[in-house]
Amino acid sequence: MSYQHILLVTDLLSDADIVAQRAKRVIAGSPDAHLSVLHIVEDDMVRFGYELVPASSLSGKKDGENWQEARIKLAKFLERNDLDAANSEVTAAISNSAGIINYCHKNDVDLLVIGRHERRGIAAWLVGATADSILPNVPCDSLVIKLDKPVPE
DSSP: OOOSEEEEEOOOSTTHHHHHHHHHHHHHTOTTOEEEEEEEEEOOEEEETTEEEEHHHHHOOOOSHHHHHHHHHHHHHHHHTTOOOSEEEEEEESSHHHHHHHHHHHTTOSEEEEEEEOOOHHHHHHTOOHHHHHTTTOSSEEEEEEESSOOOO
16 A cells, blocks of 8 residues: 555654654655654643643744754754655644644544554553554554653653
């Protein structure tokens, strides 16, 4: 199958390059596909009555220190992995899962590429894995790259 729109989701941690290299192999098999790369900065929430609203949506600005640092890291990630992305984006979401699922729906993604760290014990119960929470909800094929263990940021 030849894909048209491949989305590579990255946390920009040190093992993200492993996921990028696997994505490159898939792209090579789909020469007409365009690549999007997404990194999500989890947004602070502000309470309005009974609703929670992302703080970035109130100010309209995404210029904080976290945003600038994420943009710089994403640019270095793309260059280091020689990725020719049609679209690279740092965006905010209430959670990584919600941001990825929404992006896939809005942008007609037909293949999602994401890394997954195995978590055991209490970490699995408290944190879980982003890949586990999105797979039942994304409207496209998914390639999950198993990574050895979580790495520090």
